[in-house]
Amino acid sequence: MLETIFGNKTAQLIFLRLYRENEISAGQLAKDFGIGIAAFQNQLEKFENAGLLVSRKIGPVRLFSFNPQSSYVDSIRNLVKVEYDKLGPKGIDYIFSRRMRPRKRGKKILELEK
Numbered sequence: 001m002l003e004t005i006f007g008n009k010t011a012q013l014i015f016l017r018l019y020r021e022n023e024i025s026a027g028q029l030a031k032d033f034g035i036g037i038a039a040f041q042n043q044l045e046k047f048e049n050a051g052l053l054v055s056r057k058i059g060p061v062r063l064f065s066f067n068p069q070s071s072y073v074d075s076i077r078n079l080v081k082v083e084y085d086k087l088g089p090k091g092i093d094y095i096f097s098r099r100m101r102p103r104k105r106g107k108k109i110l111e112l113e114k
Helices: 002-006 009-021 026-033 037-049 073-086 088-096
Strands: 053-058 061-066
Touching: 002 009, 002 073, 009 026, 009 037, 009 061, 009 073, 009 088, 026 037, 026 061, 037 053, 037 061, 061 073, 073 088
Parallel strands: none
Antiparallel strands: 053 061
16 A cells, blocks of 8 residues: 555565664665665655654664654654554564575565555
8 A cells, every 4th residue: 555655566575664662774775675875765765865764873874763743744743553463473574574585596585565
């Protein structure tokens, strides 16, 4: 559902991770999902430019979190909570597991239910 509302899968992954972890970086998202870092950087910057997210730098890492000053954040969190509650164990494992090694060649990628 979030993918449809926000227009792409990276946006869905960003909001689900932010809902649970409070702070994220584009590099960690790219590493965990095997998606190019540019896709996450672009989406995070769009959300920051829209005022939904804020960022801070710790060394070379830029961490993003929900903007507490935004009047839209509570509504977005409520929307994300509904999606998070519907994920189920397989979906939660996919969104929140940390990949430690490359995916085995030919292994199917788990698709989230819509």
